[in-house]
Every structure is written in structure tokens, then in C-alpha cells.
Amino acid sequence: MAEENAIELRGVKKAWGDVVAVQSFDVEIRKGEFFSLLGPSGCGKTTTLRMIAGLEEPTEGQILLEGHDVVRVPPYRRNVHTVFQDYALFPHMTVNKNIWFPLKMRGISLSDAGQRIDRVLRLVNMEGYERRLPQQLSGGQRQRIALARSLVDEPAALLLDEPLGALDFKLRGAMQKVLKDIQRNVGITFIYVTHDQTEALTMSDRIAVMKSGRVHQIGTPDEIYSRPATAFVASFIGEMNFLHGRRLQAQGEMPQAEVGGHRFRASRSTITGTPGSGDEVLVCIRTERVQVNSHRGTDHEVEGTVRRIVYRGTDYELTCDLAGQEVRAVVSAVDWNPELRVGTQARLGFNAADITFFPQAEEKEIVQYTTEAV
Amino acid sequence: MGERFSAPRALLRGIPITVWMLCLVAVPLGYTFLISFFQVEGLQIAAKFTLKNYRLFFTDPMYSGILLKSMLLALAIALLAILAGYPLAYMLSFRVRRGKQALFMLSIIPLWVSYLVRIIAWRTILGNKGVINSALTSLGLIQEPLSFLLYNRFAIAVTLTYICIPFVFIPVYTSLEKIPRNIMEASSDLGAGELRTFFNVVLPLSLPGLVTGFIFAFIIALGDYIIPQQLGGTQGIMFGNLIWSQFGFAFNWPFGAALSFILLAISVTILGLTSRFGSTEGGFLSE
Known part of the structure; x- marks a missing residue:
């Protein structure tokens, strides 16, 4: 062979x-x-x-x-x-x-x-x-x-x-x-x-x-x-949100974490060993997987204040504040609702299938290309 | 607007170099050329036009014989200097990692030492009681000192080769340093071992430096008269000595001038024939 x-x-x-x-x-x-x-x-x-x-x-x-x-x-x-x-x-x-x-x-x-x-x-x-x-x-x-x-x-x-x-x-x-x-x-x-x-x-x-x-x-x-x-891989390829969360008791098969008072379930977690509740975790979701004011039902829905809107030709990049952390979402220009402006509230939808947990220790390996890093 | 003013300004800028070239090159050379057609009457140079000086050179086989002998010796010296200088440059450029700069300086440091001192040094090495002979004698390898070492063409060749090595080394080293290293890696990657990389890639790309070094060595060796005089003995008379003697004790400046021009013509011809290899970078080997 x-x-x-x-x-x-x-x-x-x-x-x-x-x-x-x-x-x-x-x-x-x-x-x-x-x-x-x-x-x-x-x-x-x-x-x-x-x-x-x-x-x-x-x-x-x-x-x-x-x-x-x-x-x-x-x-x-x-x-x-x-x-x-x-x-x-x-x-x-x-x-x-x-x-x-x-x-x-x-x-x-x-x-x-x-x-x-x-x-x-x-x-x-x-x-x-x-x-x-x-x-x-x-x-x-x-x-x-x-x-x-x-x-x-x-x-x-x-x-x-x-x-x-x-x-x-x-x-x-x-x-x-x-x-x-x-x-x-x-x-x-x-x-x-x-x-x-x-x-x-x-x-x-x-x-x-x-x-x-x-x-x-x-x-x-x-x-x-x-x-x-x-x-690192998650951050190097594509555009990814990294949110700081705290581990909760798993619900059935799915690990759970809490971010700014909101509860998220993840389809994947790379954290090995038996995690105690209260451990810090990185909650990750691709920017294009974050639904904004969507009519399709999602597993989790949270309200966030729009902080920044960047027009990029084929799409808009929206940055929202979620309990002190930034969440970026990419919305196709076709689906864009012009009522979204800086300062308004947006409804952000997340599906558990799109969420991954990484150990907090890996945060230092993340490649940051956000505006803060510039 | 700039166009209109640039022509006179360019003219002005050209004045210093023109004056310099006129005073140091054109006038002396022109004067020498002129008196090569004059003749000596008693101890005076008479400004009477004659071709006698050139005729003498071309009719008396002694002169052309010495010229031919000098050219062959200069050719041998240039080739020996390449044989010694090229490997030195190659090793330094490709093999040495640390202390490259220091080794480079060491290789060209002989240029800073007085020419005469270096000649005397070689006499001390090659002489009857010199370094080589006394070493061999004390080792019991020879009874009598070897006499072929000094006061002959061998001594001239050895010393002039030594003098010429830095003049070959510097241009060759420079052209080797200019070869991008990944080109040699590509050659190795595509199936050429070190030897074939050398002949297919390194040698052709270093040819400009090699030709320049060859010209330097050849012309230095062809024109030299001090080393033949000091180390050459009786068989050591070279074309340079011939010219020198016409200006010196023979006091026949016109004939000396004619000989100088013959040497100059040869040097310029060689320069012209080889400079097209020396000056172009890279492209000359392809059809």
C-alpha cells in the first residue's frame, strides 16, 4: 500500500x-x-x-x-x-x-x-x-x-x-x-x-x-x-468570531457555555478531559454563520447594538456589541436591510451546529486581523 | 524648459573630465606617437619624419622574437593566475560561511605592500641561499642549491603570477557573488551535481569576471619590466625591458616610442577582442 x-x-x-x-x-x-x-x-x-x-x-x-x-x-x-x-x-x-x-x-x-x-x-x-x-x-x-x-x-x-x-x-x-x-x-x-x-x-x-x-x-x-x-486554524482561515465564555453543565451530548448571560450550545468542542463548570472557553462562530434579523429560526437569539457597518461590495460586515464583546456578522448585500444603522439593535441568531468551543489556553495563538490589532 | 538649459549645462559638466583626459592621456600619448616617427641625431631628437623605427622592429627578428616570447610568457602567467585565483574566489564565495570579509581582505592585502618589497621577498624565497634551497639542503634532499629557481623565466613566471592573482581574484569573486544562490539550487534540483552545476551555470555566469581578470593579468604581465630585470637574469629580457632600455641607456626615445605603440596596439586589440565577453552580463552564451 x-x-x-x-x-x-x-x-x-x-x-x-x-x-x-x-x-x-x-x-x-x-x-x-x-x-x-x-x-x-x-x-x-x-x-x-x-x-x-x-x-x-x-x-x-x-x-x-x-x-x-x-x-x-x-x-x-x-x-x-x-x-x-x-x-x-x-x-x-x-x-x-x-x-x-x-x-x-x-x-x-x-x-x-x-x-x-x-x-x-x-x-x-x-x-x-x-x-x-x-x-x-x-x-x-x-x-x-x-x-x-x-x-x-x-x-x-x-x-x-x-x-x-x-x-x-x-x-x-x-x-x-x-x-x-x-x-x-x-x-x-x-x-x-x-x-x-x-x-x-x-x-x-x-x-x-x-x-x-x-x-x-x-x-x-x-x-x-x-x-x-x-x-489558530479557525482564526487563520476564514473570518471567525472568538467570544469569551464560561463552561456550563453539558446538556445531554452537547457542551454548553455562557456568554454575557446568554447560553450557547456547541456541536463541537476540542476541550479534552473532564471540564469543570466555570472553566473559561472560547466560543467560536464564523462571521457568515451569524444570522442578522433572520426569519429562519435559530437555536439561540440575542440582541446586540450595532457598532460599525463596513460595506465590502458583495456584502456588509456588521460589528455588534454583545455584553461587552464584539460579534461580527457578514450579511450579503442582496439581503441587506437599510434600516440597520450604527446604534440600532440587531437580532443575532446562532445555530449550535455552527458553534465550536476551543480551550481558553489557545487564545494566544489566534491570528487577529480585527481593527483593534491595527 | 529643462531641455533647453540641459545642453549647455551638460557641456559645462563635461569640461573637467575632458581637461583631465586631455592632459593625462591624449597629450602624452599623442606626443609619444609623434616622436615614434622622429629620429635621433647625436644626442638630440630630430623632428624629421621617418618610418625607420617601425621598419627596424619589423625587419630585425630579434625584436619580434622578444615580443612573441613576452606574449607567450604573459599568456602563461595569466592562465596560471586564473588557475590559482579562480578556485580561491570559488571557495571563498561558495564554501566559506564565517569570516568571509576577513578572508577577502587577506586575499587582496598583498596589493597594499610595495611592489619592490614583494619582488625582493621572492628573491629571498627562490635564491641560492633562499627559503626553498636552505630548507631542501637542511633536509638533506639536495647537496647543491637548485639553480633553476632564480634568474630565469621560471622566476619571472612565479613572481608575476603571484602579483597577478589578486587582479584575477577580485573580478572573479565579484561575479561569483552576483550569481543568485537559488539558481545554483535550481541546477542541483534539476539534476546537476556540483561539477555539472559548475560547468553549466557557475562558469558561464562568472565569465565576465574571468575575462576581466584575464585581461588584467595578461596586460600587467606583458608590460612589466621590473620583475624581469630583478629576477630574470640574462634570459629574462622581456618586451618591457626593451622599451625601458630605449628610454634609458640607449637614449633612443623615438624607437622606444615606436615599441611602446606596438605594445599598446596589441593590448588594445586584445582588450577589444575580449571585452565583448567581459562587458555583457549573462546573455552572451546563448545563440
């Missing part, structure tokens, strides 16, 4: 002296999978990628490529290629020669490589640029040539290190589709490093969310988004 995996990490750890960059990473990446390493800068995602490429040596653990441990194998003998953030094209070689390079290293002459070069150029939609030098190409074009160069000798996996990081917003969106299409066409395993949650969510089959060298969660985009394993 191990052959099903393109790449397997077993207890991979990287430390420079006392500084731990990656701690004990275990994962099995299937053949043909689009796997993302997602996290803020300094989380160890690039170091992990470089260890798979062979550009860094792990302090501990095993890295298996198609079932073989490659920790001692130099990068030039590993059947994986890296696409670097700033492309790393050879400036003294034409596009043609750049793409030929990995084939040349395998002893294939330029004339024999012609067909394969043509094929990857077609794949990245860059026919006709064979004789250009890298400095005569735009950023997006260079990126595609770097991709073609890495694909031409059909490696077992492609390692992409924030490949779209240097491109502007619109081009990035277009390149995401190009990348995903190419990956689907060639069926090669992609390991994709990014700090952009949208990029990870839209492109990946699975995502590993990392912070400070630790893997917080590995799962499909849906699992990561709807069932975050830690408060």
Missing part, C-alpha cells in the same frame, strides 16, 4: 541549534494529490518543502519518495523538482535551453528533447517563446517557463514554493487556474507552499496548516474550514 504514496514524512524535524523550524511532521501524500502547506511566514512550510527537495537535511525523521527513504540522497538524484518563488531561471540560457536543462542532465540531446520541450511549452501556453532570454519575459511568463522546466522530465512530484507570491492580484487568480488545470492534466503530485488561505482552499485536495513549526491540522479544504482542529 505504501506505493500509493508519492511522498511520506515520518517524524521529520528540523532544528538549527535551539531554534526548531519544523517539529515532528508526519504525513502521507498520495500520488497525484494537490497538497498545500499553509501558514504564516516562519511557520516552517518552506523548510519542509526544502527538506523534501533535499536542499535542507532534516535533523530527525525519514522522508520517503515513492517508498524509498531519501534523507541521504542529494537533491540532484531525487525525482522531484522545485518551482522557486522568484523562478530561478538560468539567465544565460534561452527558454529552450532552460527547459532542456533537466533532460540534458539525463544525457538527452537538444534535438531529442525537442518534442518534449514543445509539449511542455504547449502545456503552459508559451509556444513561440523558445528563443527568448528570461529577462525578456514578464513575471507570469517566467513563472510558466519555470513550471515547464520542472515538468519536462516528468518528476514524481513538483514542489512549489509560493510560486505566485511575486505576481499581482489579478494575474495570481489567473495563474491559480492555470496551475490547477496543469496539475489535473499531467497528474503529477503537487506540494504547494503558500500563506494565502484562499489559494490553498481553492486549489488543494488537502491542506496542512502550520504555525511555528507545528502542524495544527491536515485535512481537506472543507474539513479545515468547517471543522478547524485548533483556535
Whole structure:
């Protein structure tokens, strides 16, 4: 069964002296999978990628490529290629020669490589640029040539290190589709490093969310988004409300907590052990799951004073005061009721299915992008 | 509006450099060129036009023989200086992590020591009672001091190579430092070991520095006359000495000037042939 995996990490750890960059990473990446390493800068995602490429040596653990441990194998003998953030094209070689390079290293002459070069150029939609030098190409074009160069000798996996990081917003969106299409066409395993949650969510089959060298969660985009394993994951991906609450006696299967005198039930709680009532907990709900003045019935309904309204084109972000804590709600512009103004009361509805409890201790790991943090 | 004033202002700004170039380069060079067509009458330089000086060079095989010999020696010295300087620059640029700056300074510190002092130092190393001979003698490896070390072309080659190493090292090191490290990582990642990365990526990208270093070394070696004079012995006469002697005890400035111009023409030709490699960055190796 191990052959099903393109790449397997077993207890991979990287430390420079006392500084731990990656701690004990275990994962099995299937053949043909689009796997993302997602996290803020300094989380160890690039170091992990470089260890798979062979550009860094792990302090501990095993890295298996198609079932073989490659920790001692130099990068030039590993059947994986890296696409670097700033492309790393050879400036003294034409596009043609750049793409030929990995084939040349395998002893294939330029004339024999012609067909394969043509094929990857077609794949990245860059026919006709064979004789250009890298400095005569735009950023997006260079990126595609770097991709073609890495694909031409059909490696077992492609390692992409924030490949779209240097491109502007619109081009990035277009390149995401190009990348995903190419990956689907060639069926090669992609390991994709990014700090952009949208990029990870839209492109990946699975995502590993990392912070400070630790893997917080590995799962499909849906699992990561709807069932975050830690408060950090919940805060890093999407927009999440974190409310301070106190634990109450569980009601049947469902844990309960109280926020500002209101009682909330949660469908999920990551708090382990037997919690005593009175313990502090983080009560979490996605901003788009908070119903505002809804006619649909919800499990919990509370009144809050509108503090701030931000128009964002497709929707409005509403910030309400709930017993001294802020609750943000996103309301589609289509459903917007213009009677809602700053200072008016809004009826906020919560469903237990959308609520998760996290241990209070995880609060320090939350990534805050609220106005208070600015 | 700025356009209208910029032309005269640019002219004004150009005056200092023009005067400087005229006084220090054009006038002396022009004067030398002029007297290379003059002749000596008694102990006077007579301003009578003649091609005799150039004719002498091209008809007497002794002169062209010395020139050819000097060029071959200079070529050998330039290549030796590259063989010594390039690996030094490569190691310092790619292998040394700590103390890089200090090692760089150490590599170019010989440039701060007086030229003559360094020549005398080599005489002390290579001489009959020098470092090498006394070491070998005291070890019992030789009875008589090795005489091939000093006062011949070997001594010139060794010392001039030593003089030229920093002039190769500096431009090569600079061009190696300019190579983005991730390009070398990409090369390794795409299947090239260190040797193939060197020949396919590092060497082509450092070629501008290498060519510059070669030109420096070659021209320094070709024009030098002090080292041949001090360490060359009887077989050590080089083209530089020939020129020097015309201006010195032979007191034939016109002939010396003609020889100088022949040397200058050769240097400029070499510079012209190689500078297209030295000046362009990167792009020259592709078709």
C-alpha cells in the first residue's frame, strides 16, 4: 500500500541549534494529490518543502519518495523538482535551453528533447517563446517557463514554493487556474507552499496548516474550514468570531457555555478531559454563520447594538456589541436591510451546529486581523 | 524648459573630465606617437619624419622574437593566475560561511605592500641561499642549491603570477557573488551535481569576471619590466625591458616610442577582442 504514496514524512524535524523550524511532521501524500502547506511566514512550510527537495537535511525523521527513504540522497538524484518563488531561471540560457536543462542532465540531446520541450511549452501556453532570454519575459511568463522546466522530465512530484507570491492580484487568480488545470492534466503530485488561505482552499485536495513549526491540522479544504482542529486554524482561515465564555453543565451530548448571560450550545468542542463548570472557553462562530434579523429560526437569539457597518461590495460586515464583546456578522448585500444603522439593535441568531468551543489556553495563538490589532 | 538649459549645462559638466583626459592621456600619448616617427641625431631628437623605427622592429627578428616570447610568457602567467585565483574566489564565495570579509581582505592585502618589497621577498624565497634551497639542503634532499629557481623565466613566471592573482581574484569573486544562490539550487534540483552545476551555470555566469581578470593579468604581465630585470637574469629580457632600455641607456626615445605603440596596439586589440565577453552580463552564451 505504501506505493500509493508519492511522498511520506515520518517524524521529520528540523532544528538549527535551539531554534526548531519544523517539529515532528508526519504525513502521507498520495500520488497525484494537490497538497498545500499553509501558514504564516516562519511557520516552517518552506523548510519542509526544502527538506523534501533535499536542499535542507532534516535533523530527525525519514522522508520517503515513492517508498524509498531519501534523507541521504542529494537533491540532484531525487525525482522531484522545485518551482522557486522568484523562478530561478538560468539567465544565460534561452527558454529552450532552460527547459532542456533537466533532460540534458539525463544525457538527452537538444534535438531529442525537442518534442518534449514543445509539449511542455504547449502545456503552459508559451509556444513561440523558445528563443527568448528570461529577462525578456514578464513575471507570469517566467513563472510558466519555470513550471515547464520542472515538468519536462516528468518528476514524481513538483514542489512549489509560493510560486505566485511575486505576481499581482489579478494575474495570481489567473495563474491559480492555470496551475490547477496543469496539475489535473499531467497528474503529477503537487506540494504547494503558500500563506494565502484562499489559494490553498481553492486549489488543494488537502491542506496542512502550520504555525511555528507545528502542524495544527491536515485535512481537506472543507474539513479545515468547517471543522478547524485548533483556535489558530479557525482564526487563520476564514473570518471567525472568538467570544469569551464560561463552561456550563453539558446538556445531554452537547457542551454548553455562557456568554454575557446568554447560553450557547456547541456541536463541537476540542476541550479534552473532564471540564469543570466555570472553566473559561472560547466560543467560536464564523462571521457568515451569524444570522442578522433572520426569519429562519435559530437555536439561540440575542440582541446586540450595532457598532460599525463596513460595506465590502458583495456584502456588509456588521460589528455588534454583545455584553461587552464584539460579534461580527457578514450579511450579503442582496439581503441587506437599510434600516440597520450604527446604534440600532440587531437580532443575532446562532445555530449550535455552527458553534465550536476551543480551550481558553489557545487564545494566544489566534491570528487577529480585527481593527483593534491595527 | 529643462531641455533647453540641459545642453549647455551638460557641456559645462563635461569640461573637467575632458581637461583631465586631455592632459593625462591624449597629450602624452599623442606626443609619444609623434616622436615614434622622429629620429635621433647625436644626442638630440630630430623632428624629421621617418618610418625607420617601425621598419627596424619589423625587419630585425630579434625584436619580434622578444615580443612573441613576452606574449607567450604573459599568456602563461595569466592562465596560471586564473588557475590559482579562480578556485580561491570559488571557495571563498561558495564554501566559506564565517569570516568571509576577513578572508577577502587577506586575499587582496598583498596589493597594499610595495611592489619592490614583494619582488625582493621572492628573491629571498627562490635564491641560492633562499627559503626553498636552505630548507631542501637542511633536509638533506639536495647537496647543491637548485639553480633553476632564480634568474630565469621560471622566476619571472612565479613572481608575476603571484602579483597577478589578486587582479584575477577580485573580478572573479565579484561575479561569483552576483550569481543568485537559488539558481545554483535550481541546477542541483534539476539534476546537476556540483561539477555539472559548475560547468553549466557557475562558469558561464562568472565569465565576465574571468575575462576581466584575464585581461588584467595578461596586460600587467606583458608590460612589466621590473620583475624581469630583478629576477630574470640574462634570459629574462622581456618586451618591457626593451622599451625601458630605449628610454634609458640607449637614449633612443623615438624607437622606444615606436615599441611602446606596438605594445599598446596589441593590448588594445586584445582588450577589444575580449571585452565583448567581459562587458555583457549573462546573455552572451546563448545563440
